[in-house]
Amino acid sequence: MDYDAIIIGCGHNGLVAAFYLARAGLRVLALEQAAKVGGAATTDEFVPGFHFSTCAHSFVLFHPQILDDMQLVERGLRVFQRDPVQFHPFADDQYLLTWNDPERTRESIARFSRHDADAYASYGDFWQRAAQLFDPYLLDSPPTLGEFLRAAEDTPNAAVAHTLVTGTRRQLLDEYFESPRVKASLGTTFDAGSTDNAGGLLYFAFAAALSTRLSERGLAGFPQGGMGAVTRLLRQAAENAGAEIRVATPVESVHVVNGSVRGVALVDGSVITARVVLSNADPRRTFVRLVAAEHLSASFQRSVRGLRLNAGYLKLHCATTGLPEWRAAPGDGPQHRANVRICESLDDIDQAWSAARTGRMPIAPVLGLVCPSVYDSSVAPVGRHTISIWVEYAPVGLPQGVWDERRDETTDALIAQVARYAPNFPDIVSDAYLHGPPEIEARAGITRGNMHHVDMTIDQMLGARPLPACAGYRTPLQGLYLCGSGCHPGGGVSGVPGYNAARTVVRDLNRPASLRPSPTAGGHKPFTTAEGSRGRSL
Numbered sequence: 001m002d003y004d005a006i007i008i009g010c011g012h013n014g015l016v017a018a019f020y021l022a023r024a025g026l027r028v029l030a031l032e033q034a035a036k037v038g039g040a041a042t043t044d045e046f047v048p049g050f051h052f053s054t055c056a057h058s059f060v061l062f063h064p065q066i067l068d069d070m071q072l073v074e075r076g077l078r079v080f081q082r083d084p085v086q087f088h089p090f091a092d093d094q095y096l097l098t099w100n101d102p103e104r105t106r107e108s109i110a111r112f113s114r115h116d117a118d119a120y121a122s123y124g125d126f127w128q129r130a131a132q133l134f135d136p137y138l139l140d141s142p143p144t145l146g147e148f149l150r151a152a153e154d155t156p157n158a159a160v161a162h163t164l165v166t167g168t169r170r171q172l173l174d175e176y177f178e179s180p181r182v183k184a185s186l187g188t189t190f191d192a193g194s195t196d197n198a199g200g201l202l203y204f205a206f207a208a209a210l211s212t213r214l215s216e217r218g219l220a221g222f223p224q225g226g227m228g229a230v231t232r233l234l235r236q237a238a239e240n241a242g243a244e245i246r247v248a249t250p251v252e253s254v255h256v257v258n259g260s261v262r263g264v265a266l267v268d269g270s271v272i273t274a275r276v277v278l279s280n281a282d283p284r285r286t287f288v289r290l291v292a293a294e295h296l297s298a299s300f301q302r303s304v305r306g307l308r309l310n311a312g313y314l315k316l317h318c319a320t321t322g323l324p325e326w327r328a329a330p331g332d333g334p335q336h337r338a339n340v341r342i343c344e345s346l347d348d349i350d351q352a353w354s355a356a357r358t359g360r361m362p363i364a365p366v367l368g369l370v371c372p373s374v375y376d377s378s379v380a381p382v383g384r385h386t387i388s389i390w391v392e393y394a395p396v397g398l399p400q401g402v403w404d405e406r407r408d409e410t411t412d413a414l415i416a417q418v419a420r421y422a423p424n425f426p427d428i429v430s431d432a433y434l435h436g437p438p439e440i441e442a443r444a445g446i447t448r449g450n451m452h453h454v455d456m457t458i459d460q461m462l463g464a465r466p467l468p469a470c471a472g473y474r475t476p477l478q479g480l481y482l483c484g485s486g487c488h489p490g491g492g493v494s495g496v497p498g499y500n501a502a503r504t505v506v507r508d509l510n511r512p513a514s515l516r517p518s519p520t521a522g523g524h525k526p527f528t529t530a531e532g533s534r535g536r537s538l
């Protein structure tokens with residue numbers, strides 16, 4: 001064999017997996033189709049002198065243990081912590097500001113409702129408990145939903161676990177708050193479809209578990225140089241550990257002999273052999289494009305076709321000559337350092353979701369603006385700014401041609417929507433670049449531009465992510481593993497799927513084939529090392 005392990009794709013998870021596999025002494029080759037590593041975590045210069053985090057911009061989910069193992073801080077990672085966290089202007093020029101300090105957030109909420117200000121501490125407590133519930137499963141194989149609930153039974157967190165699994169964000173927000181504005185402001189961070197979707201809360205528990213850990217270290221925020229700076233350091237760490245990384249090398253298919261994986265075939269027709277292959281590509285791409293159908297059962301192929309990839313997003317990158325003059329909070333002030341949310345009510349989220357699901361661009365989508373150049377002078381020329389607008393939601397089903405025809409009108413509509421809150425916005429935008437699902441698919445190689453690889457819905461989480469037959473990083477094809485965001489715990493720049501996949505591979509390669517778990521084994525298996533400890537780092 002040429003290598004012990006080949007990784008298809010150098011998104012951040014592929015790089016994390018490459019690092020841990022190489023550190024475990026394996027010969028590792030990671031192949032990336034694009035000209036640079038990073039996948040959905042890159043920095044690109046769409047306009048000369050302006051550097052944008054093309055897809056992911058917020059470094060809030062990365063697991064600190066992986067950060068330490070890969071020595072990212074020692075290698076030069078610098079992160080600007082956001083404070084205030086969110087500035088939320090409303091059409092009538094009121095605004096809500098949230099801070100890292102809960103007391104300051106409470107004061108801001110009190111301007112809308114005394115009741116809600118009082119409820120804010122218990123709401124925070126709910127999420128702390130949710131994070132505690134999810135935390136043990138981060139660097140471990142995923143539990144099934146039943147195992148997740150059973151583990152919380154007879155503990156003080158049982159009711160929280162039940163709400164996470166069965167509740168919706170609308171129900172939860174209604175339970176704690178009365179002001180529609182407070183709900184709109186606190187309800188915009190779930191990223192999981194309509195406010196009535198089950199699963200959104202569980203996803204947020206995962207995000208809360210990770211972001212709490214990183215915030216405690218003061219390392220959550222905007223990475224200096226954009227998200228591409230993070231993946232450059234991950235590449236450096238993987239290469240220093242001994243992994244070989246090749247860019248501009250697309251993999252055509254997984255090479256299978258007698259039902260077992262033997263390596264990969266490249267687009268140029270050459271074959272590189274390895275004992276195992278890990279795919280950082282999304283599950284749909286992996287099983288539809290990279291594995292020949294004859295190697296997968298009909299029922300598995302049917303489940304792959306049924307994977308849900310309905311959530312579509314846009315990102316509008318703007319090079320600007322100044323900062324927005326917010327009508328609700330004019331002039332200089334902390335509002336310019338916060339993420340800005342534009343969403344009048346929870347109904348806006350639902351309307352945006354249902355429009356996008358039926359192939360239409362929402363009239364008033366929910367917007368999230370970030371301006372990393374306020375913190376990081378390296379990403380824009382002096383006096384200029386980079387403003388990226390995250391748009392929930394966009395139709396994923398538009399054919400490429402139609403999408404291209406819509407590009408200018410969509411850009412204009414988004415700029416006009418911001419102008420309702422900051423009238424100078426159209427004047428300060430000197431260049432704008434709209435990044436829709438087709439561009440995300442083309443640049444990052446993600447099917448339908450799905451930010452999580454597959455939607456974070458309750459039926460595609462924990463021990464069912466992406467599918468029960470290939471949860472836990474193994475797949476039905478002996479020797480093929482998944483290591484990207486389509487696996488537990490899900491999307492986001494966390495490094496966790498890459499870590500868990502590498503650990504699964506190392507364990508499998510270290511035991512005789514006859515003792516390896518069935519490829520289709522999902523569910524939660526406590527990690528026990530030779531010394532009997534649980535959850536030890538690779």
Ligand SMILES: Cc1cc2nc3c(=O)[nH]c(=O)nc-3n(C[C@H](O)[C@H](O)[C@H](O)COP(=O)(O)OP(=O)(O)OC[C@H]3O[C@@H](n4cnc5c(N)ncnc54)[C@H](O)[C@@H]3O)c2cc1C
Nearest residue numbers: 009011012013033039040055056057058251445485492493
């Ligand atoms: C618009 C957008 C905004 C986001 N914002 C945030 C955010 O602010 N914070 C956050 O934490 N997360 C965010 N996310 C989510 C996050 O970026 C992704 O979940 C994460 O980066 C995915 O990482 P990954 O390594 O699992 O996969 P990817 O980054 O998708 O990497 C997969 C890699 O595989 C490569 N590949 C695929 N097929 C082949 C092949 N045949 N041969 C060789 N290579 C191949 C691809 O080119 C790609 O490089 C965002 C995502 C999007 C799309």
